[in-house]
Amino acid sequence: MKKTRLLNSELSYLVATLGHTDEITIGDAGLPIPEGVERIDLALTHGVPGFIQTVEVLLSESQIEGVIIAEETKQVSPELHSQLLEVIKKDSESTGKETNVTYVSHEEFKVRSFDSKAIVRTGECTPYANVIFQTGVTF
Template identity: 70%
Template sequence: MKKSTLINAELSYLVATLGHTDEITICDAGLPIPDDVQRIDLALTHGVPSFLETVRVILSESQIEGVVIAEEFAAVSPEHHSALIKELKSEEECTGKSIEIHYVSHEEFKVRTQSSCAVVRTGECTPYANVIFQAGVVF
């Protein structure tokens, strides 16, 4: 049995196969997912698993060098946005590597998900609780 934090087989495989600059999207329960992008659906019920729980697990297993966030997230859901930024800052401190943050409109965000290796759907029901992670390198 796998010993580390991430035990979901699909997510573990996704993280293990990411190359430098590959992107994955972690989204709330309502974000439209393009038909031609792999969907990893974790949603069980409203709020389970949460967006932030899922972010923490992905960060524990992968090196991230950039994120894309919808501009609307900070305005509409400021508490969740602040919590995400705090997680990213904590990750920077732990790894000693910076994480570049890019803001785009929600419409641009949805278009950008089409380039993701996969979209991970959570049970989160907070508006705009979505992020695109760009893979970095550990060396």
């Protein structure tokens, strides 16, 4: 059995196959997922698993260099936005690598997510609980 935090086999496989600059989206329960993009559906019920919890586990297993967030998140869900930035900051500090955060409109975010290697659906029901991670390298 794995010793690390990430136990979901689909998500573990995805992380193992990511290359430099690949993108992965983690979304709330309502984020549209288009045909042709891999869907990893973790949602069990409202709020389970949570968005921040899913982000923390994913970051414990993968290196990121960029983050894309919908601009609307700051106004509509400020508490979640602050939590997300704190998790990203902690990850950046623990790896010693800078993480670039970019904001786009929610419409641009949805279009951009279509190019993700996969979209991970959580049970989160907080509006705009979505993020795109651009993978980095560990060396």
